[in-house]
Amino acid sequence: MSQKLVDRLRAEFGERILETGSQHGDESVVVAPADLPDVAAHLKGREACELLLDVVGVDRSELPGHRDDPERFEVVYNLRSLSRNHRLLVKVRAPEGRDVPSLAGLYRSADWAEREVYDLYGVRFRGHPDLRRILCHHEFEGHALRKDYPIERGQFLSAPEKLIQDHEIERAAHRADDSRGAVLPSDLLTVNIGPSHPATHGALRAEVLLDGETIVEARTEIGYLHRCFEKEAEDHTWAQVMPYTDRLNYVSAMLNNCVYCAAVEKLLDAEIPPRARVVRVIVSELSRIIDHLVCVCANLVDLGALTNYWYFYNVREGLYYDVIEPLCGSRLTTNFTRIGGLGYDVFEGFETAIERNLVKLETAIGEVTGLVARNRIFLDRTVGVGAMTPEQALDWGFTGPCLRATGLAYDVRKHAPYDGYETYDFDVPVGTAGDTRDRIMVRIEEMRQSARIIRQALGRGLPAGPILADDPRFALPPKEKVYGSIEGVMNQFKLIMEGARVPAGEAYGFGEGGNGELGFYCVSDGGGRPYRVKVRPPCFPIFSAFGEMVKGLMIPDAVAILGSINIIAGELDR
């Protein structure tokens, strides 16, 4: 299907498609910057690529074979069609100082994604509505992900940024007075919700302009938790990046581990043993359950239904203490998978521990739905609040439960099955209105489906065999070999000191995260360290819509919406 798409593009645009490529199953085309808007419009309009997943910047100045390439930067647009289930990477290349046309007018998700490329690489986008820094502080000098920005160079910056300008406040005040007609005027008030606010569950900031309780304007600022994950990744070996992935979505760390490994394995064309595949599915679904538990219970706390928090949190604690911790020795920072398999095998009593906690999960879901599902106050607070149509959601780049709540049954596990998901029987729950209630209910139902998958996996019995692929390219040799043979020692030494030799190339590995499509776009220069790792955090595009979603609503609605879209600052800011 995808091959045909590239052919059709060639037929349509002819010479304007400069290059086509296919690596590890990812199709890509290269176009000149000037042709980008046409190609993208064609892809969106005619080829049904409704979703712009991400925009990735790559600094090629140290990539072998491109060192003297005048076109220093590559910008990769990651497009996806849900209806036809094909995907394409559209690349443009630009020399230093040359603009690239912005796609923000075509896809709203390009807005923040292009800002990120601008922030970290300094590539300017022509026609972008609001080209400001996003992850780094607004007074930051230089561009952090350029290869010539030294990793140890820190900058101390603290001045807060005005998100809503004074003249905008004045204009909004005039508008408010006009709309009110004869009634007495009242002043508009700017209020900062966050970075340190009980409802933000992490350090995010939204500056809102209030007319009474009504939000007239809302602007968001992120980056308070930016820990330079992508820069750090370039400074570590492929295997050393693993613990850093724990800190992305720290609520479901194992999902990050699994997807990162899948991306690297894609670059390596590595097969993982069947036992590791099944365990990865089980821990992924456990992490998904935990992610949804935390999201829903925190959301309900924001709505004032505090008690539900404990009903769900008890289950989460149970899963952590009974399953995750015995499995890998810690609860949040799991570091569980390895390239080519797993770090640890399952423990004695793994199946019974999971089953015991799944029963508790079902009880808890029953209790919570009993308390809220038909509660009048809950419904009044959530029905119609922050509603999204499927088109809007796609435009903003939503994936995961937030997209499914609008009625689109898009799930990576169904659309592009990995780790054997196609062999499991499960449903993809969808909502109808895309509002806060649907988002909560979709998450609750997904927990039931995850439990179903886990039970199927356990019911078949874990396949016997190793948990790590026996491949000296990337997998550490067993201890006996290291102590008993010179090849083992050498192999271990090379892997630890230099890292796994990953063949040069690029791959986009992705999976269904707790919050939507989680992806890692990896570029290798053939060395032991990643040349570039770009995370596609599912909540980044979702949060970019927050400002628009809350306009015209009240503070309590904003709080309810913020909880329901589940923003995890760790993966948002990386």
Place this chain on the structure above:
Amino acid sequence: MSAQAIPILMVVGTAALLSLLFLGLSGWLGPYRPNSLKSTTYECGVPARSTVQIRFFVRFFLVALLFLLFDLETVFLYPWAILFRSMVAEGRAAFALGEMGAFVAVLVVGFVYVWKKGGLEWQ
């Protein structure tokens, strides 16, 4: 009446003295280490950029007006309510009820007017 006021004065005095006592105790026991950062106004970690002494949302004043209206009505209802029992005993209950019914009806007309005008809507 004055005899009834004395205990109230006693209560007020006791409450005031007790609260001063506790505050004094806390001032004596607690530390006092002010610094400029501690005494800033809290706004989620960002310095506040505007004051709050503004012309506030007019909706709240509307509620206050409505309150005045209805609270006065309630106040007028109380003396009537006290007398109602004796009027029932005297067999003039229908008159009393009709009289108050008329009073409330006038108010209800106003209430319905405010409702229809959207005065009870928050937004």
Place this chain on the structure above:
Amino acid sequence: MQVMTDLFARIFGDGLSSLGLLVAGGLTMALIMALVMASCAIVFTWAERKVAGFIQSRYGPMRVGRWHGVLQPVADMVKILGKEDIVPRDADKPLFMLAPFVIFVGSLMAWAAIPFAPGFIAADLDLGLFYIFAVSSAATIGILMAGWASNNKWSLYGAARGAAQAVSYEIPLALACIPVVMITGSLNMNDIVIAQQGGIWRWHFLHDPFLFVAFLLYFVASIAEVNRGPFDLPETESELVAGYHTEYTGMRFAFFFLAEYANLFLVSCVATAVFLGGWQPLFGPVFLPGLVFVIKAVLLVLLQMWLRWTLPRLRVDQLMHVCWKVMVPLALVCVLGAGIWMLATGQAG
């Protein structure tokens, strides 16, 4: 009051003038009330944690004081006494410092008219019920003062919400009590309780269907009056950080906290006296009146806690909607209905 003046009269014989008796009795009662208020705040903070813990399948305090953390509130009190009293630089200092007192004193003043047992009432006022409504409104002023003086946006919103909510719900609250006044023909709290003598069927909330509805209205409105869940909008931690007391620390914060629990018990006491027969037992003659009264009030408090930990919170427009479009009309219907009921049954009590 009567109990105390009698006691003093017996002790001092004719040594005290009637004014002296009044002052001495009043002072003793005031001290007792303050003591009861302080201890009820202490007991209820502990009880709230235990109730919340029970509902939320956890323990609540377990350490201080050996048995189920009974001394936890004392430990908290000591801790709060040792906290710094921070006054923000931009605050309106006199107002900021005065606001907690207004709330605290207003709360204690209302306690003066609660009849715990025959003759055991600090101020036996002819206008008792009316007096309670009047002085408990002082809390609104305190909330407004605190919110405005803090010069903090969250406080301001908390205060505006608090004031709007308190004044709005005061109307159904006061209207719901009118049917009771119609039946008893008195505002004196003692008289209201005495009118309910003779077992549970004589209690006002079972007098007729309208009074039952009025009782429910009173109960709901009273929860809103004391700003507790699901009506805790003025201090919602997830929206307004801490609402009108965001900037308060140490003892001044504790006054808000104490007043909340004191008011919680206060509205339950009023409900007990007005609708649930006060110190009258379920059946039979008056027996341990003070205990009966307190048990009823505590049960109501527990019910309010149960509601708080069960229900989500309303939004401010929904809050106003419930008050003005549902409760006020319903309360008016109750007043008229109770009158018609009395007219139809031809009885006056």
